Amino acid sequence: MSERKELQSETGGALGADAETLRVNAVSAIAHFGPESPLTLDSGAKLSPFQIAYETYGHLNADKSNVVLICHALTLDQYAASRHPVTGKPGGWWATMVGPGLPIDTDRFFVICQNVLGSCMGTTGPKDIDPATGKAYGLTFPVITIADMVRAQAMLLDRLGIRDIFLVIGGSMGGMQTLQWASAYPDRVFAAIPIATTARHSAQNIAFHEVGRQAIMADPDWQNGTYLDTGTNPAKGLAVARMAAHITYLSEAALHRKFGRKLQNREKVTYGFDADFQIESYLRHQGMSFVDRFDANSYLYITRAMDYFDLAADYDGVLAHAFKNTKTRFCVVSFTSDWLFPTSDNRQIVHALNAAAANVSFVEIDTDKGHDAFLLDEPEMFATLRGFIDSAATRRGLNA
Amino acid sequence: MSIQTRVDLALIAEMIAPDARVLDVGCGDGDLLELLTRTKNVDGRGIELSQEGVNASVTRGLSVIQGDADADLHDYPDNAFDYVILSQTIQATRNPREVLMQMQRIGRRVVVSLPNFGNWRVRLQLLWSGRMPRTSSLDYNWYDTPNIHLCTVKDFVMLCEDLGLHIDDAVSVIGNKAKRVGRPGSIDNLTAETAVLLMSRKK
Numbered sequence: 299m300s301e302r303k304e305l306q307s308e309t310g311g312a313l314g315a316d317a318e319t320l321r322v323n324a325v326s327a328i329a330h331f332g333p334e335s336p337l338t339l340d341s342g343a344k345l346s347p348f349q350i351a352y353e354t355y356g357h358l359n360a361d362k363s364n365v366v367l368i369c370h371a372l373t374l375d376q377y378a379a380s381r382h383p384v385t386g387k388p389g390g391w392w393a394t395m396v397g398p399g400l401p402i403d404t405d406r407f408f409v410i411c412q413n414v415l416g417s418c419m420g421t422t423g424p425k426d427i428d429p430a431t432g433k434a435y436g437l438t439f440p441v442i443t444i445a446d447m448v449r450a451q452a453m454l455l456d457r458l459g460i461r462d463i464f465l466v467i468g469g470s471m472g473g474m475q476t477l478q479w480a481s482a483y484p485d486r487v488f489a490a491i492p493i494a495t496t497a498r499h500s501a502q503n504i505a506f507h508e509v510g511r512q513a514i515m516a517d518p519d520w521q522n523g524t525y526l527d528t529g530t531n532p533a534k535g536l537a538v539a540r541m542a543a544h545i546t547y548l549s550e551a552a553l554h555r556k557f558g559r560k561l562q563n564r565e566k567v568t569y570g571f572d573a574d575f576q577i578e579s580y581l582r583h584q585g586m587s588f589v590d591r592f593d594a595n596s597y598l599y600i601t602r603a604m605d606y607f608d609l610a611a612d613y614d615g616v617l618a619h620a621f622k623n624t625k626t627r628f629c630v631v632s633f634t635s636d637w638l639f640p641t642s643d644n645r646q647i648v649h650a651l652n653a654a655a656a657n658v659s660f661v662e663i664d665t666d667k668g669h670d671a672f673l674l675d676e677p678e679m680f681a682t683l684r685g686f687i688d689s690a691a692t693r694r695g696l697n698a
Numbered sequence: 699m700s701i702q703t704r705v706d707l708a709l710i711a712e713m714i715a716p717d718a719r720v721l722d723v724g725c726g727d728g729d730l731l732e733l734l735t736r737t738k739n740v741d742g743r744g745i746e747l748s749q750e751g752v753n754a755s756v757t758r759g760l761s762v763i764q765g766d767a768d769a770d771l772h773d774y775p776d777n778a779f780d781y782v783i784l785s786q787t788i789q790a791t792r793n794p795r796e797v798l799m800q801m802q803r804i805g806r807r808v809v810v811s812l813p814n815f816g817n818w819r820v821r822l823q824l825l826w827s828g829r830m831p832r833t834s835s836l837d838y839n840w841y842d843t844p845n846i847h848l849c850t851v852k853d854f855v856m857l858c859e860d861l862g863l864h865i866d867d868a869v870s871v872i873g874n875k876a877k878r879v880g881r882p883g884s885i886d887n888l889t890a891e892t893a894v895l896l897m898s899r900k901k
Contacts, residue, residue, distance in 0.1 A: 629756065630763075648763055652773035657741070659756045660763035662749055682756040689759025 322355040322397055322404045324380040328420055329454050337415075337450055340606075343440035347429065350454045351420025352376050352412040355396065356404035358460075364696055365460050366402055367451070368392065368411040369468030369475035372600055373540075373592055375419040378411040379404070384591040394675055401684045406696065407464065412454060414447045414475075416600050418593035421450075425526060425593045436595055437523035444471070444607045448478045452486075462486055464694055465687065469493035469672035470639065471600070474607050477647065480628070481609060481620040489690040491683065493631040493672045496643035497609040497617050497650065503638060506546055507601040510539030514594045523595055536594040537585030544584045549635035549668035553577060610650075617646065618653035627693075628658040629686040631672070631679060638669040659686055706811050706892060707733055709869050709876055710783060713809055713896045714738055718780035721745070721805065723767045723797075724787035728755030735760070743779075745770055768792045771800035779805040786835075786892075788812050788854075789845040798861055802899055808863065811894040816850030816887040835891060852887045858897055867896040 336346035424439035473495025517535025613619035632644035725744030744762035755762035782805030823831035870890035
């Protein structure tokens, strides 16, 4: 683990100053995979060299049985429980779930969160330099899949000498990875919590992704994906993509509760195209702040990976066969107001797991917060997941 | 939990062999599953209609999904469980015959507890008052009862015969007293308030 030491020393000053980092014992690291260990992709291409940026929280126990792998969603990253280096947002994107005494208890578990392949927070993606050309990959980066992301994650765990994972957990695209993990490496995964996800990306969701991609590509500054070479930035296209996507993460009820038809710092409408309504102003802000932390080509590649996800496709279209003879304990979670990955999608996973006679729990959380509820303060989600995780930990012998 | 429910659960628990794979259909808050996990070390799963019941069960560390007996037993493969349990629920299913068939398909043994509509109090109430009976275990008006397929113990035994289910054991419950009857007869059909039956497929 020489890479880890190296990176720790690089960021050592920041670590020491950050109380939250100490709270969860956060370690940032990058693992390099050279020509001797290429990543073979579903497309047939080989990616080499590449690197994976990740964070760990807590301590690995002596028999390496307390590993929790957190899989992140489309535009999130490895900073699940520590301050984000770009936005400065404290506590991480899952501060309510990961930490001492929280459902994913960093006092008991060794938590790993890896930036996914194709992303832009340290793991190799289209914004990185292709050693063959000396230029940023751009659209010459190979198209990747959810299975490719998971294969890369497994390579990192192998590198760290970790075979068994106590728990794989993730929401949305993180849930897809969770399902892929449980299907591809059943004997390595003791428990799995796929949240607000699907085993097969729907036509509607592919359609939304296509709108986002076309918005990026329609921005003249995108330059056919070579904007890093041309020194331009397709910020407008990426912002529009984010605005459209952001609507799908919420719910009509939540939008109404939060914004209604309220006007933005004005008494009446202006008969123009300023952001008269608060919801317009909010969405514009979401779009603009997103471009500061995310790469447009990464957005193309990762949305594509989600579109291609169809776990049953490799098993003659029978999802249950993806989980044949599984010993993994599953807890599927959905939210009543999630229309992006609705309860019906999650229930299909449950049906397949039942057909495989798997050990499965399924909770639907009543909330009006839409798809993003998995990132928010949902006491019933915390209570049920705490029950599931504690029970699994007892069976794994982790509650001594 | 009422005394009757507790007696019911305890009787069912007695019928379950240790370390078995168990599916509890209509598991409520998971009381029986927890009892079986604690005292019999079973590998227990549950199905529950109400989301509150499911979430309460999962919070207790039990493996429970939201679903119902009519719709969700089809998913499971043959012989997936050693026991499939249906406690005080069969009278509320849309298609009790199909539910029993599914139960015996996915479980090697089937445990059913049911309120006995042939109990003498029920018979007398209908006879004397001329109105639909209400008892402590069937405490609903006719227009709002979830119990759409009430039957007598005798009716149930005949359905089991019809489906090729052998009755291995049966307990008649009167108040908080339970009596092992082996196979329920006409007297039990008159006296039992609740019956608990353990069944298996006829060879």
